[in-house]
Amino acid sequence: MKKGKFQMILYSLFCTAVLSCGGKKYIREIPYSYSSSEFSEISHEKLASSPYSIVDDNPQGLNDDTLKIKEKYSIIMEVMPNEVRDYKLYSYIDPWLGTPYKKQSLEKQKGVDASYFVQALFSDVYGETFPKTPDGIFRSKSLQLFTGRNFLKEGDIVFFRYDKFHPISDVAVYLHNDRILACTAKGLSIYDFNDEYFQLRFIAAGRLKEKK
Numbered sequence: 001m002k003k004g005k006f007q008m009i010l011y012s013l014f015c016t017a018v019l020s021c022g023g024k025k026y027i028r029e030i031p032y033s034y035s036s037s038e039f040s041e042i043s044h045e046k047l048a049s050s051p052y053s054i055v056d057d058n059p060q061g062l063n064d065d066t067l068k069i070k071e072k073y074s075i076i077m078e079v080m081p082n083e084v085r086d087y088k089l090y091s092y093i094d095p096w097l098g099t100p101y102k103k104q105s106l107e108k109q110k111g112v113d114a115s116y117f118v119q120a121l122f123s124d125v126y127g128e129t130f131p132k133t134p135d136g137i138f139r140s141k142s143l144q145l146f147t148g149r150n151f152l153k154e155g156d157i158v159f160f161r162y163d164k165f166h167p168i169s170d171v172a173v174y175l176h177n178d179r180i181l182a183c184t185a186k187g188l189s190i191y192d193f194n195d196e197y198f199q200l201r202f203i204a205a206g207r208l209k210e211k212k
Contacts, residue, residue: 062087069094076190077176084176086154088125093173093181100187104132114183118157118171126155128208134159135168143206149193152205158182158193160201168203 058067069090074081084090095108102111106120115134122128130137137143138159152158152174162169172182178193191198 066091073175077179079177089121089155089173092121092125096188098187098189101183101185112183112188114171114188117183117188118173121173122208126208134171135166137171138168138204138206140206142209144209145204145206147204149202149205153207155208157206159203159205160198161203162201169201172198174205 062070066087069087070081070084072094073090074084077084096112096117099107099109099112102113104113104116105111106113106116113132115137116132118137119130119132122130128142130140130142137157138145143157154174154176156174158172158174158180159168160170160172161167170182172180172191174180174193175190179190180193180198181188182191182198183189184191184197193199
């Protein structure tokens with residue numbers, strides 16, 4: 001069949017399809033034919049009766065601040081936004097990022113010690129009281145300890161060992177996609193857990209036990 005004749009047949013079939021759906025009326029009722037002002041004036045009742053589905057990209061009804069946090073940390077951790085679930089956790093840590101390290105301190109943008117920060121975070125966000133030392137947190141009966149890093153989930157506490165004199169020397173918080181919130185000489189920030197510095201010192205992790 002010649003190309004011209006084939007195109008004519010396709011065009012004829014298209015016209016037949018449009019006419020069978022009501023011609024101009026069909027085209028006029030396609031949702032994206034509305035102007036932005038017209039669409040915003042359509043009542044929820046009319047939308048509900050429409051044969052076309054409406055996609056809700058915020059089914060949880062999150063406020064603007066929470067949506068910004070969700071988007072920001074999904075980009076930082078290179079995950080889909082729906083994987084960022086613990087909004088209180090990220091909202092809490094956000095203003096602390098960049099705070100320089102200072103032993104036994106807890107002052108936003110002035111100085112922070114990792115174990116002091118984790119103690120405050122879990123108290124304010126989860127209502128769980130821990131000691132202010134890495135070893136004290138490690139020994140808490142509220143934690144379920146494990147060693148397999150493949151089991152890590154958002155909000156788990158990660159423990160590190162620096163030398164034989166300090167079996168549990170430091171703590172961090174696991175976020176997503178091998179990203180952890182830790183405090184090094186560079187300050188409190190989000191680091192790559194795969195970095196050799198952390199891998200050589202990783203001892204175990206802990207997760208809050210479910211309260212009965």
